[in-house]
Amino acid sequence: MILGGGFGGIGAAKKLSKSDVDVVLVDGHDYHTFQPLLYQVATGLLDQPAVGHPIRDLFHKQDNVRVHQDRVTGIDLEAREVRFAELEPERYDYLVLALGAEVNYFGVEGAAEHAFPLYTLADAVRLKDHVLERWEAADRKPELADDGALNMVVVGGGPTGVETAGAMAELYRGVFRSDYPDVPPEQARILLVEASPEIFAMFKPEIRLYTEHALAERGVEVLTGEVVESVSPQRVTLKSGTVLSAHTLVWGAGLQGNELVRSLGLELERGNRLAVDEELRLAQHPEVYAVGDIAAITDAKTDQVLPQLGSVALQSGEHAGETIAHRVAGKETKPFKYHDKGTMATIGRGAAVVQMLGGKTMKGKAAQAAWGTVHLALLPTNQDRAKAVVDWAGAGLTHQRSGRIRVET
Ligand SMILES: Cc1cc2nc3c(=O)[nH]c(=O)nc-3n(C[C@H](O)[C@H](O)[C@H](O)COP(=O)(O)OP(=O)(O)OC[C@H]3O[C@@H](n4cnc5c(N)ncnc54)[C@H](O)[C@@H]3O)c2cc1C
Structure with missing residues (x-):
């Protein structure tokens, strides 16, 4: 079993x-989830079937397996x-x-109720829908943006947090700028909060520096040495006493x-x-x-x-x-x-990092190509690999985010 x-x-x-x-x-679930790309569903770059594959489909040619949901x-x-x-x-x-x-919310007050985790396909869709809803609401009532409706706090300076913050920043500064031309960019902040003194603690200093630069270029504000104390639907309180106005908190901390x-x-x-x-x-x-x-x-x-x-x-x-x-x-x-195939992460288009077991590192486009190779190998079928290549190439070339729609159920 x-x-x-x-x-x-x-x-x-x-x-x-x-x-x-x-x-x-x-x-x-009746599907296998490809978690490494959940953040791309949450940011509208990929559709759900690109990261969820029917489990039964994987065993059509294996007679000794029975699948149950x-x-x-x-x-x-x-x-x-x-x-x-x-x-x-x-x-x-x-x-x-x-x-x-x-x-793991580590007992942070209000996190289980109000934070947006990114662990399942349902989490990714929920986060995407929430972000789209907040932007539409702020478009109708600009005073909501003054209250932090478009600000996002991402908790955790590991791969999940960094990848999500980078991808959200590209969504905010890219297609949303054209979608919502009346929203001033300074009213849509993305803050990455990390408790330890630096992000990407598992990587070498040169990779950390590159990542900080790549995030800054995309407009992500990094707050290190800061611990989230409590979360409410519209505010995030840090242990230092700082209160951040943000209607979205993404939990990538543990x-x-x-x-x-x-x-x-x-x-x-x-x-x-x-x-x-x-x-x-x-x-x-x-x-x-x-x-x-x-x-x-x-x-x-x-x-x-x-x-x-x-x-x-x-x-x-x-x-x-x-x-x-x-x-x-x-x-x-x-x-x-x-x-070991190396530790790796993607910060955004053309910006990725890889650290091999022996300490060798790669950054930028070469690292992104290595990321693609390793992750294609994780996909369950050749059909999925072919589809991913088309999806990733399409998204990279057109910068379109056709998944940024909300379907009421
Ligand atoms: C946002 C994110 C980004 C990531 N990025 C990367 C990356 O870039 N590279 C990388 O190598 N790894 C990455 N990872 C980690 C990687 O995805 C996980 O390590 C991997 O998926 C773990 O596989 P698993 O089979 O142990 O568990 P899972 O893939 O989580 O599978 C567990 C399965 O068990 C099922 N299940 C759970 N509880 C029950 C229950 N009670 N009853 C029935 N079914 C149940 C779930 O539905 C699920 O299908 C990422 C993870 C996340 C969340």
């Missing part, structure tokens, strides 16, 4: 294609049984936990393991992630594998816990699938080895 149809779950199921097993894959509500490790919202409880011989993470892991009664690693051995199994339950964002996987090379990245999720999922196939066939299994 595989729980979760993200990079980890799909990777595991694919590697079981030639194995003599019956695979049941369950996800709460349902919510997992409980896991009984002792009884080897999973409970669901709708399906009957189901027992397993092997279990792959690939349920991902969820947003994740924790999926809520289900807290119900397993296991000791958890930092960020509520599951501890796994070198084969990605739970210590007391060798029939259970945990992969991707839900797991704290230690890199055998560096002895560090791997970051929550698409390539980590895909490779660990594939490893779990392969290992189960080997076990079922009575073959020897191997410990998990991560192949």
